Amino acid sequence: MRSQQQPQHVSDVVPSSSSRGTPPPNITDSPDHKQFDHHDEDSQLLWVILIGLIFALIIQSLAANLGVSTGKHLSELCKAEYPKYVKYCLWLLAEVAVIAADIPEVIGTAFALNILFHIPIWTGVLITGLSTLLLIGLQRYG
Secondary structure, eight states: OOOOOOOOOHHHHSOOHHHHTSOOOOGGGSTTHHHHHHHHHHHHHHHHHHHHHHHHHHHHHHHHHHHHHHSSOHHHHHHHHSOHHHHHHHHHHHHHHHHHHHHHHHHHHHHHHHHHHOOOHHHHHHHHHHHHHHHHHHGGGO
16 A cells, blocks of 8 residues: 655745744854855855966967067067066066966876876876976977
8 A cells, every 4th residue: 555645835844934933044054154165265266267367368468469579589688678686586487487387287187197097196296297208308309
């Protein structure tokens, strides 16, 4: 014999705030509130990345315009115009910018290797670095 259940209405399951005399629970009162904060942090990080990419595009566009109008690239003009200590500071900043741009690529490749082949992240970073060095070494052979 089958038991038949009658469908329950939402008002039967969740009492209204007027029947209890208290306001409905706030989202911040729930134990999952940290989950909502996590999404806010992700969206803030995405905005920072977007702004950084926009600035990089602007700088690259300005450097390209400089090269087209003068026939020299940015480092040649900096070498001709600035004193020695400024040139070294600019060189150091350029190296830091290249490293900062390469880190997400290396970590992204390591995560991809982890997802595809279940390789640990640190091993994926090592494999990515070694493959980069191998490709740089093979460039001299054509």
